[in-house]
Structure formats: C-alpha cells, structure tokens
Amino acid sequence: MASPNIGVKEHSHGGDVPISRLDTHGSFDVDAFPVPSGREEEWRFTPLRRMRGLHDGRDAVGGAVKVETRAPEEVAVETVARDDARLGTSFLPSDRVSALAYSAFTEATVVTVPKEVQVSEPVYVKITGVEEGDAYGHVLVRAESHSSTTLVLEYGGSSTYSDNVEFVVEDGAQLTVISLQDWDRDAVQVSHQYAKVGRDARFKSFMITLGGDLVRISPSVRYVGRGGDAELHGLYFTGEGQHHEHRSLIDHNVSNTRSRVEYKGALSGEDAHAVWIGDVIIGEGTQGTDSYEHNRNLVLTDGTRVDSVPNLEIFTGEVEGAGHASASGRLDDIHLFYLQSRGIPTDEARRLVIRGYFAELIGRIELPDLRERIMDEVEEKLALHE
Amino acid sequence: MTKFEIRGLRADVLIGAEQREEILKGVDLTIDSGETHAIMGPNGSGKSTLAYAVAGHPRYEVTDGEILIDGENVLEMSVDERARAGLFLAMQYPVEVPGVSMSNFLRSSVTAVRGEAPKLRTFSKELQSTMKGLAIDSSFASRGVNEGFSGGEKKRHEILQLELLKPKIAILDETDSGLDVDALKVVSEGINRAKTETDVGVMLITHYSRILNYVKADYVHVFAGGRVAESGGPELANALESEGYERFVKAGA
Ligand SMILES: Nc1ncnc2c1ncn2[C@@H]1O[C@H](COP(=O)(O)OP(=O)(O)OP(=O)(O)O)[C@@H](O)[C@H]1O
Ligand SMILES: [Mg+2]
Secondary structure (H helix, E strand, O other): OOOOOOEEEEOOOOOOOOOOOOOOOOOOOHHHHHOOOOOOOOOOOOHHHHHOOOOOOOOOOOOOOEEEEEEOOOOEEEEEEOOOOOOOOOOOOOOOOHHHHHHOOOOOEEEOOOEEEEEEEEEEEEEEEEEOOOEEHHHEEEOOOEEEEEEEEEOOOOOOEEEEEEEEEOOOEEEEEEEEEOOOOOOOOEEEEEEEEEEOOOOEEEEOOOOEEEEEEEEEEEEEOOOOOEEEEEEEEEEOOOOOEEEEEEOOOOOOOOOOOOOOEEOOOOEEHHHHHHHEEEEOOOOEEEEEEEEEEEEOOOOEEEEEEEEEOOOOOOEEEEEEEEEEEEEOHHHHHHOOOHOOOOHHHHHHHHHHHHHHHHHHOOOHHHHHHHHHHHHHHHOOOO | OOEEEEEEEEEEEOOOOEEEEEEEEEEEEEEOOOOOEEEEEEOOHHHOOOOOOOOOOOEEEEEEEEEEEEEEEHHHHOOHHHHHHHHEEEEOOOOOOOEEHHHHHHHHHHHHHOOOOOHHHHHHHHHHHHHHHHOOHHHHHHHHEEHHHOOHHHHHHHHHHHHHHOEEEEEEOOOOOOOHHHHHHHHHHHHHHHHHHHEEEEEEEOOOOOHHHOOOOOEEEEEOOEEEEEEEOOOHHHHHHHOOHHHHHHHHO
C-alpha cells in the first residue's frame, strides 16, 4: 500500500503564494493536457491500455448510450444540445479525459430542482450502453436554493463511456446523489463529477461501483459559500480482473466548510485492483475547516491489489479538524470464530461479516429498494469466490 | 445423557508466525450431563486456553491428547461443527462483530444449531421472553453483535445464547467477572434455568466462590500450571477462597 502524503505548508505573507502539488487548474482545451503516458502521478495507477483511447481521443466515436429519466413533476428534466448556455459553467475539466468528453458529447441531460422545492420522490437518470464504440455524455443537476432532492444516477449495459457530471448545489439546498456503476463486466468508464457547494448547502454522494472492466471516477467538491457541507461515501466490490479507481478532491477554498470522505471496498479474485486517492486541500486564509477522510479495504482473496493514498494539504493554521485514515486487511478471523462458535457455518459467517462491513454505509442510503439491490449484488459477487 | 471427556490435553498458544508456547500440559477432566464442575485457578494458569482449545479458537493448537463428546472426536470437527455437536463456550471477552445485528446473528445461529429455521413468530417470542428473563432491553436485538456493549451486557448476552442454543456441554469462562450483585443473580438464574431445562453439563471457570452461592457446583477443580492440580467437592472452593492458590502455584512451578 502506498504511504500517505501530508503536506503542511508554511503560511505565507505576501510574495509567493503557496502552490499545491495537487493540480487544481483546469481547461476546456483538450490540448492543454498532454496525452498521459502512465508515469504521471494522476495516471500511474490506471492501466491506460485498457482505457480504449478515452485518454487520447484516437478511437473512433461511434458508440451510443441511451439516457432514460424519471422524475416527479416538480422537477424539470430536459435533453439539450451541447451549446446550451447553462452547461459547463460550474467547472473546468481537470484532466484530458474530462476535456475530451466535454468536447465530444452531443446531448446533455439537465435536471433542475426549482427553488425551495422539497422533492418527495427520487429523480432517476439511467445511462445504458447500447452500441459498441466510445460514447460521451454530460449531465447537469441544479439544485436551486433551499431545495432538497435525491438523485439516482445509474450506469449499466456495455460501453466505453466518458462524461462530466455537474452538481450545482445552491445556497441552503440539499442534494443527495447515489451514483451506481452497475456496468456489464466488459464496460469502461472514466467520469468526473464536479460538485459546487453553496452557502449552507449540503451535498451528499454515495458512489457505488460494482461493475465494469475499468471504472475510474473523479468526484470533486468545491465550496462557494460558508457553511457548505459535503459527504462522500463510497462502496466498491472489485472482482477478478476489475479495475476500480476513485479519486476524490475536496477543495476547502472557503472558511467554515465541512467534508467527510468515507470509501469502503472489498476485493476478491485474481488481479482485482482498487485505487483510492483522497485529495483534500485546506486553502490559504480559510478558517474553521472540518475535514476527515477514510478508506478501508477488505481483502478477501490472494492476488488482489489495493492502492490507497490520502493526500492532505493544509495552507493555514486555522483548521478545526483534519484527519485521514487508510486501512486494508483480511476478514478478521476472530469475528469468524465467534460466529462459527455459535454453529454458523464458515460461508455464512463470512457473508454475515462482509454484510456487516458494508451495512452501516449502505444503511445510510435512504432508499430501501436500492439498499437491498446493492446488498444482493455484493452477495452475488461474494458467491463467485466461495 | 452426554459424556464429555478431556484426556491428556496439551495445547500451545500461537504467538507469532514462528512463536508458540505450551500452556496446557496434560489436562484430564470428565463432565457428564447435569453436572457442574467449577474450575478455579490463578491468572495465567491456562483456564481460558482450555476453553478456547475445546471451542477450536484459531490462535491455539492442540498438540496432544483428545477431547470427546459421547465418544466423538471433537478435535476433528470444525469450530461450527463443535457447536452443532452440542458444545458451547461463553467467552471471558465476547467478540464485537460490527454491523451484524444481534437478532440476525441469533437467528442464524439458532437455525444452524437446531438444524432448521425456527418459525419467525415463535422465534421472536422466544427471543423476547429469554431476553426479558435476563433483564436485557429489547432494543439490543437491533444493535451490532456485542458492539459497544458494556462488560456486563456482553456477559448477559452470552447467557442469552446459552439459553437459546441449549447445548449439551457449556463452558462458562468467567461469566461472573465484572458483574455487580444484581447482574450476578440474573445471570446465575439464567444458568440455572438452562441446567434444569436441558440438563446441560457445565464447566464453570471462575476466580471467586461468590457465584457458587447461586450456581451449585458438584465438583471443584484447581487449575494451575496448565493442568488440573487438585479436585474435590464444593468445600474446596471455600478453602481456596481463604487460603488462595499459593500452594498450587508453588507445586506447579
Ligand atoms: N498471544 C499470546 N502471547 C503470549 N502469551 C499468551 C498469549 N495468549 C495467552 N498467553 C499466555 O497464556 C497463558 C494462559 O492464559 P489464559 O488466558 O489461558 O489464562 P487464564 O487462566 O484464563 O487467566 P485469567 O484468570 O487471567 O483469565 C498466560 O500466561 C498468557 O500470558
Ligand atoms: Mg481467562
């Protein structure tokens, strides 16, 4: 496992502005980013050969996805052309893949939750691969001020897919997103999710990655007002030969903001590879930041690989709390012993303990159907290696 | 009628990859249904090791001797098979299993030991009344197994499992330690209910004779230096209480 990087920079007074090692500049210009070679810090864990050209833009476009939506009537869902003025205003692509996806999509889905509306039913956006070849998409979700919504963003089928998802959480709004990567086994996805969190706004993300051959998702959070709160929960079950990579970036560029990142994974089978990179920046001149990030990995068989790297960069002395933890390990044989000593057979004991490991995280998802479905899929994957 | 026999049992604690230490140095003990054997002995003498060796704990390894339940070789059974064969261990330090709810755990365990799933309604009635008998609040059923329980709460839940699983032979490792007088009474009543209802044979490991005021022992064994150093009737417990273990520790050294 890689070791954590923690930088506490000197507070500077005039002169040089401290520069983060974490590259947070961005551009819509694809050529502003060189084609990754795989040696770069941001790419060194990703098997580029399996990205099918999503990073260099060489492969022919020609694939297609189908986008289905369902929403209660108080929510506006539109399909718009790429020149819609609302698109691309909340973020700058942070790498070449993101810029490429933004240059290549043809239609975008825009979800708008009007001001002060408390949406009772979840909004569903389902993206399904329907034709071979690469496909690009774009989603913008705007939770207007003091609204409250839950959105389920689901990916399925087979595709080579890249998109940018913008979450704009305006002042006082609450947005909960469950992003479910439930691809067929051969799919490739590289996505960026950019959240912009307003004053006293709450953004909650559940990133559930189960499917695909290679899934690399970079969720980022940036605050535009005090009192913003972001919780990023992640769950992945990485099976034989799968590559699941999650790279979160929380930029505490405003005072009095809070973030929690908690990603939990399990790995099972030969060449299962999980990567978690947790970048947190606590910006210069900010005060009262409260941040904590945590990654845990449960290693169920031999032959798996985990790379777990928290990066915490602090540019101010006025931090309320900042911490991180990362741990990978096997199932605890003493837990299993206890259950077995009560007559429970090994397989069932393992299932109970693994269920227990994920239960708390899944339990926070407020949609019972989805909870059941996720747990069932986890158990299905579990059964493959028993 | 069950006969449980431990013969010439030697066992090591596995400390590291290369490191082990012999703790049990030839234990002989026979327990029949309905009998209660108190095992008393100084700290570190190997009482818990004996209990864990019988249950099949992964950190201990039996190197010699045998354990039989009605003539069946316990050492050849997996941990769960031992439980299904009628052995039960109430642990000195019950394990916390995060995220697994107590009710789920109990249902799985009762199903495994009884060989069929109990009807949901009957089981939940049985669970509720057994919990009530041990003064356990019903809210515990939805909590994680032993998760954040106090020492005394953990011990009550071990006895709850004893009552639900109805084993033939129960090893109770310091179930009395850390209990206040009221809790000790409640727990002792639980043990006594199990004794009268199922005729369970009990190995009661304890430091103090106070539990023997509530749970009557037929035999008392002094455990020292990894073996049974002396056996006698209930009067031996009182002698130990006043004289301590000194004489045995010296003899064992
Ligand atoms: N992991 C370990 N490493 C080293 N020694 C160990 C380990 N586990 C147990 N032992 C040793 O084994 C011996 C027997 O321990 P055991 O727990 O069986 O004693 P006990 O009689 O139950 O004591 P107590 O009355 O304190 O519960 C002790 O000397 C203990 O230190
Ligand atoms: Mg002990």
